[in-house]
Amino acid sequence: MDLNYSQEELAFRDEVRGWLAANLPQDLRDKVAHYEELSKDDLLRWHRILAKKGWVAPSWPVEWGGTGWNVVQRYIFEEECGYAGTPPLVPFGLMMCGPVLLRFGTEAQKKRFLPRIYHGDDFWCQGYSEPGSGSDLASLKTRAERRGDHYVVNGQKIWTTLAHYADWIFCLVRTDSNIAKKQEGISFLLIDMKSPGITVRPLMLMDGGHEVNEVFFDDVKVPVENLVYEEGKGWTVAKYLLGYERMNTGRIGASKRELARLKEFAARQSGDDGRPLIEDPRFRDKLTRVEVELMALEITNLRFLDRMRRTGQPPGADVSMLKIKGTEIQQAITELFMQAAGPLAVPVRPANGAEGFDRFMAGLAPRYCNYRKTTIYAGSNEIQRNIIAKMTLGL
Amino acid sequence: MNFDYNEEQQLLADSVRRYFAKDYDFEARQRIVASREGWSEAVWRQLAEMGLTGLPIPAEYGGFGGGAVDMMGVLEAAGEALLVEPYVPTMVAARLVERAGSDAQRKAILAPVAEGKLRLAFAHAERGARYNLSRIEARARKSGEGWLVAGEKVGVLGAPAAQKLVVAARTDRGPSLFLVETAAAKLRPHVTLDEMRAADVVIEDARAELLGAEGGAMPAIEEAADFGTALVCAEAVGAMKFACETTLEYLKTRKQFGVPIGTFQALQHRMVDMFISYEQARSMACLAASKVDGAKDARERARAVSAAKVKISDAARHISQESVQLHGGMGMTEELKVSHTFRRLTVIAQQWGDAEHHLARFAALG
Numbered sequence: 001m002d003l004n005y006s007q008e009e010l011a012f013r014d015e016v017r018g019w020l021a022a023n024l025p026q027d028l029r030d031k032v033a034h035y036e037e038l039s040k041d042d043l044l045r046w047h048r049i050l051a052k053k054g055w056v057a058p059s060w061p062v063e064w065g066g067t068g069w070n071v072v073q074r075y076i077f078e079e080e081c082g083y084a085g086t087p088p089l090v091p092f093g094l095m096m097c098g099p100v101l102l103r104f105g106t107e108a109q110k111k112r113f114l115p116r117i118y119h120g121d122d123f124w125c126q127g128y129s130e131p132g133s134g135s136d137l138a139s140l141k142t143r144a145e146r147r148g149d150h151y152v153v154n155g156q157k158i159w160t161t162l163a164h165y166a167d168w169i170f171c172l173v174r175t176d177s178n179i180a181k182k183q184e185g186i187s188f189l190l191i192d193m194k195s196p197g198i199t200v201r202p203l204m205l206m207d208g209g210h211e212v213n214e215v216f217f218d219d220v221k222v223p224v225e226n227l228v229y230e231e232g233k234g235w236t237v238a239k240y241l242l243g244y245e246r247m248n249t250g251r252i253g254a255s256k257r258e259l260a261r262l263k264e265f266a267a268r269q270s271g272d273d274g275r276p277l278i279e280d281p282r283f284r285d286k287l288t289r290v291e292v293e294l295m296a297l298e299i300t301n302l303r304f305l306d307r308m309r310r311t312g313q314p315p316g317a318d319v320s321m322l323k324i325k326g327t328e329i330q331q332a333i334t335e336l337f338m339q340a341a342g343p344l345a346v347p348v349r350p351a352n353g354a355e356g357f358d359r360f361m362a363g364l365a366p367r368y369c370n371y372r373k374t375t376i377y378a379g380s381n382e383i384q385r386n387i388i389a390k391m392t393l394g395l
Numbered sequence: 396m397n398f399d400y401n402e403e404q405q406l407l408a409d410s411v412r413r414y415f416a417k418d419y420d421f422e423a424r425q426r427i428v429a430s431r432e433g434w435s436e437a438v439w440r441q442l443a444e445m446g447l448t449g450l451p452i453p454a455e456y457g458g459f460g461g462g463a464v465d466m467m468g469v470l471e472a473a474g475e476a477l478l479v480e481p482y483v484p485t486m487v488a489a490r491l492v493e494r495a496g497s498d499a500q501r502k503a504i505l506a507p508v509a510e511g512k513l514r515l516a517f518a519h520a521e522r523g524a525r526y527n528l529s530r531i532e533a534r535a536r537k538s539g540e541g542w543l544v545a546g547e548k549v550g551v552l553g554a555p556a557a558q559k560l561v562v563a564a565r566t567d568r569g570p571s572l573f574l575v576e577t578a579a580a581k582l583r584p585h586v587t588l589d590e591m592r593a594a595d596v597v598i599e600d601a602r603a604e605l606l607g608a609e610g611g612a613m614p615a616i617e618e619a620a621d622f623g624t625a626l627v628c629a630e631a632v633g634a635m636k637f638a639c640e641t642t643l644e645y646l647k648t649r650k651q652f653g654v655p656i657g658t659f660q661a662l663q664h665r666m667v668d669m670f671i672s673y674e675q676a677r678s679m680a681c682l683a684a685s686k687v688d689g690a691k692d693a694r695e696r697a698r699a700v701s702a703a704k705v706k707i708s709d710a711a712r713h714i715s716q717e718s719v720q721l722h723g724g725m726g727m728t729e730e731l732k733v734s735h736t737f738r739r740l741t742v743i744a745q746q747w748g749d750a751e752h753h754l755a756r757f758a759a760l761g
Contacts, residue, residue, distance in 0.1 A: 001397060001404075001467075001685060002396060002397045002685070003685045285755075287758075288754045289705065292679075292702045292706055293675075295682070295702050295706075296675040296676075299678035300674055300675055300678040302396060302398070306396055306399075324671065325671065325675070382664070385663065385668075386660070386663070386664075388667045388670065389660075389664070389666065389667050392670065393643055393663075393666060393670060394647070395643075395646060395647070
């Protein structure tokens with residue numbers, strides 16, 4: 001048993017860390033540090049810097065631009081990005097549509113879409129959830145009717161993250177409704193967001209941010225060549241994506257960074273007795289428990305990686321555990337930040353053009369609100385528990 | 396990076412597990428618990444024959460020179476079986492002899508320990524000291540060539556079975572360690588919540604042998620406590636494994652309203668949370684053992700062990716409580732091993748310091 005990275009892994013980590021320190025633009029670093037909303041341009045700028053370096057799609061096959069890294073290297077890279085505080089890589093193209101095309105796409109589809117995803121030429125979003133289909137995704141109702149050489153799509157998607165930036169959307173649509181089992185008759189379609197009949201409406205969240213949208217489809221024509229895999233086999237594609245290896249589910253690098261910042265922040269705030277808040281045992285114990293949870297998650301994650309590397313097996317339901325614990329930790333940190341700021345966390349934006357406003361402090365409460373999403377999105381934590389109960393425990 | 400046991404460690408753990416399955420099942424264990432001594436000399440001989448009593452003892456004193464990681468698999472098996480023999484107490488006291496003692500003392504003590512002929516206990520805790528390792532009131536003074544020790548120790552695990560005690564006592568120079576014959580002390584034996592044997596130990600000017608430097612015992616005590624903590628962490632993981640497995644089995648077989656109760660989502664999610672606690676605890680037990688063996692300094696070791704003990708203590712409470720709850724009334728009974736595992740985990744949660752103690756220690760280390 002050896003819990004330490006090997007010399008080669010440490011050297012790799014230092015290489016990544018050094019490169020990130022030298023190549024992450026200061027203005028992007030600051031925006032992330034202040035929890036500011038990132039524009040499409042911000043996101044794409046970072047995407048293209050990584051693409052130029054050849055590190056934007058590590059998990060892809062080398063011939064399509066992948067790095068050939070093993071799972072531990074991929075984990076190190078993603079956690080170092082989180083630790084450095086880079087803008088996120090938007091996953092919809094790189095981690096979702098790309099892998100789907102690599103697995104199920106035709107040669108023509110791969111050639112048409114993959115290079116554009118890689119270089120950030122197309123911005124993708126994901127059309128899964130619908131107003132009536134959240135955790136019960138297979139109950140979706142958006143219809144696609146085949147008419148000659150195209151489909152006509154009608155329906156509505158919801159919670160569509162960054163649809164307002166997107167050039168393309170990949171969608172699960174119902175191509176056959178006369179089916180006994182609801183998982184059948186679903187197809188996976190690639191749809192150009194500029195198609196006539198698509199309307200994007202923002203759904204503003206309680207923190208005041210614009211991340212998610214409703215997307216309406218009104219007689220949208222989609223060429224048949226944009227169908228991925230077979231008609232009616234969309235569920236197979238969606239399931240493949242759920243099991244797709246993602247190394248940063250636990251978001252450990254980002255949480256480590258946030259926790260270190262929280263400690264610094266709490267050392268600068270005073271408790272009721274005028275001493276630094278971090279010395280208040282009640283606050284300190286809460287913070288320390290989160291730190292211990294994060295250590296336990298990191299080691300658990302490394303254990304899973306070690307097993308994956310040796311067995312070559314995909315991570316399976318382990319990922320659900322990382323998602324549950326990782327999101328609980330992320331939420332706990334945002335909550336402690338807000339608690340540390342105390343009454344100063346309440347003002348969120350200046351009114352009537354007032355000046356002298358503390359931008360960082362003002363971001364804490366909205367971030368706390370925003371992070372409630374983490375235990376809901378990407379398969380709510382309750383769904384993750386269902387998955388573990390079924391897949392791991394056999395219940 | 397590698398989280399597996401090596402082949403030797405795995406073979407040893409497997410053979411210990413096989414032995415427990417054959418000769419130390421729940422009924423056998425309960426017979427031992429009900430016996431007058433509360434532990435079995437025959438079992439102890441078996442542990443010695445399998446090499447367990449010599450496992451962490453250096454090779455020059457007849458042992459195998461193993462570390463905490465080498466002991467993990469054995470302790471996991473002991474935790475699953477709810478071993479009551481004073482294995483951890485003897486190993487921790489032996490650690491103090493190894494780290495603090497002279498070569499002559501090591502020879503005299505460690506060789507018979509490795510052979511399984513000598514059992515030890517670490518008489519350290521005192522009333523009112525709680526988990527503070529340096530609050531030592533027992534006194535030692537010089538008398539001719541030797542020393543006389545006086546003081547009262549509480550809850551000394553394994554003392555009734557031990558022939559010799561390693562006693563922490565203060566001299567004018569500070570905390571020191573002494574070897575005292577158990578026969579020279581007065582024991583008030585008791586049965587612990589988890590059905591082990593311990594004793595309050597009253598020492599009234601007993602003749603004693605100084606172990607290590609006078610006044611310089613704290614680093615060795617801290618190290619031995621971290622070693623002992625790492626061992627009970629591994630033991631806890633074994634006990635948690637049993638609690639999770641037996642509860643899962645119960646959910647699949649117990650029927651109510653015509654269906655197995657494991658089909659109810661409310662219970663499924665609680666079972667999943669137990670399983671997650673167990674996995675997290677296992678990770679931290681690995682960390683504690685690894686750092687006891689390989690930390691670059693005392694701070695790194697202490698930090699890892701305390702973090703592990705926070706998680707283990709929390710998980711021990713969580714899993715033990717839920718395992719009883721999900722068993723319903725049956726979980727409360729003497730008949731089911733799960734209630735005994737509950738008691739063991741409850742004690743482990745507080746052994747060598749509870750979660751709050753280790754939170755404070757971890758935080759103080761920065």
